[in-house]
Amino acid sequence: MLNLYDKLREIPLFQGLTSDNLMQIIGQTKFSFKKFGKNDIIKKEGEKCDNVAILLSGDVKTIAYADDHGYSIEEYIKAPYIIQLEHFMGLSPHYTRTFTSIGESNTVEIGQSDLMHISDEFIIFRINLLNIVSAIAQKAESKLWRPMPADTRSRIVFFLKSHCLYPTGAKVLRIKMTRLAQELGISRLNVSEALNAMQAKGLLHFSRGIISVPQIERLR
Amino acid sequence: MLNLYDKLREIPLFQGLTSDNLMQIIGQTKFSFKKFGKNDIIKKEGEKCDNVAILLSGDVKTIAYADDHGYSIEEYIKAPYIIQLEHFMGLSPHYTRTFTSIGESNTVEIGQSDLMHISDEFIIFRINLLNIVSAIAQKAESKLWRPMPADTRSRIVFFLKSHCLYPTGAKVLRIKMTRLAQELGISRLNVSEALNAMQAKGLLHFSRGIISVPQIERLR
Incomplete structure (x- = not known):
């Protein structure tokens, strides 16, 4: 629970909520905290995504693979970070990337019913949720229409x-x-x-x- | 208003709602109906997307352009259809495609506050909304990772x-x-x-x- 309040405040999903709102959310939500060591896998490609996992501290390596696993791209992410929020619902609620802890890191997970409950009570949270997922959709779509350079x-x-x-x-x-x-x-x-x-x-x-x-x- | 109830039932955004829910929504929501003739533009690329527009009847041509307008792809859509739901929120609430009526067509638009109100009251509607936008994000992302064929x-x-x-x-x-x-x-x-x-x-x-x-x- 240490500093959960301060951590949540940094996360876009909770932005715009008042201190009272946040305290209320912290009081009534079941947060599952997890600790990871060096090279521990936090989420694996293909794994079911049935809750929202938030990286609270630490650095994480994320790898995405081509459909045929013929290539992969590795990137680095710093806390705080919401892990693949757009895969929590939709067609196929599975992670499409693997997230590995580089050193020590901590996550907190919020289950489906708690998430629905928060989004029931706080319109700002609901708007944040839709805004973030919409922005992810817009970004991904826009990539398809960039002109391919010549050289x-x-x-x-x-x-x-x-x-x-x-x-x-x-x-x-x-x-x-x-x-x-x-x-x-x-x-x-x-x-x-x-x-x-x-x-x-x-x-x-x-x-x-x-x-x-x-x-x-x-x-x- | 003719047949609005039946039309809404066909739209994924309203699926799972009971008849009573739908009647209640119809009763308390301001629906703006619009009629379009042959070749009328329904929504234009770049236009602000500040409400949710649903194609209720008719056939529509949709064109998307490369960023530099160096190419375009035209497709055809049949009612019922929700027009770019993922652009209603997010980074840039603007349409990225142009939608043109082929013959006669009809749309209904729901404003931001009414939409928020429906999503306040009906958890199923809220889940549908998130599911649809998440699915759009997942689809668009998955396109980037398909192997490019050789021939x-x-x-x-x-x-x-x-x-x-x-x-x-x-x-x-x-x-x-x-x-x-x-x-x-x-x-x-x-x-x-x-x-x-x-x-x-x-x-x-x-x-x-x-x-x-x-x-x-x-x-x-």
Whole structure:
């Protein structure tokens, strides 16, 4: 319970609620706290998403896979963070990413009925919930309509950025050169040349199917 | 008001509500009815989305544009249909598509405060709302992780399908051959050969930057 009040205040889902509202929510909601150690899996791709899990403290690695698991992109997330809120309902209530604790981290989970109860009582919470899920839908849809750039380097950057949750920070793309070439419709040789040029500039590091980008915001 | 009760029953947003619930909603909600004639614009790309518009009757053409308006995809929608429910809230409450009435059609709009009021009173409505928006988010996200096929023909089909609201029906893609080649990373010549082969099989028709597909479900 330590600092739960302060933690909740930082989370978009609870923004706009008064101190009294928050105290009332804390008093009447069953919060399940979980502690994770280094490399513990917090949520796994495919696992059922039947409650809302919020990362309260710690750093987390998130990996998303292509449908055929032919490539993956790893990113890093800091608390506070709501884990895949858009997968709590809808067609298929399952996580589509794996979240792993880097060091020590803590989560709190709110069950379906408690969540419905909070959204019953507090219109602001309900609006936040809809706003966040709508924003996720809008962001994902908008990615499909971005023009594909012409040159190889920009295509690689486009591929990376369109698959990221966040536009900044470190990313690790695990992909075979031939697969990346196929995804982008460029020759394997061109991909390799462009990656080499970016590596020479210190923008990324690549070897054996692993492309590490220390700061994706430096790629344009 | 004619048949509003029956119409609402067909709409996913109102599913699961009892007859009494629906009658109560009809009684206490301000519904704004609008009538459209041939080629009238119902909602325009960029227009503010400050209420929920439901197509009650008629057939509608919807067009979505690439960010730079370098291509567009036209699809057809039948009533009943909720128009871009995921754009009512979130980051940017604006329509991202244009909806045009093909013949005569009718819509009903529900304002923000009425919508909030219905979602206050009926938990089922609130769950439907969240379910629909979550499903839209999940669908859009999942499109990003589909493997890009290797051959030219499959890449063209992939491009078409990933930009469609519906996996079936007639679609019109307006795009220059060079742009389609750039989007897919294939040569203009290969694009043209693949389109010719598909046209010869009666799967589509193309001329002057317009690719018409009578039934996209026939493209595999």
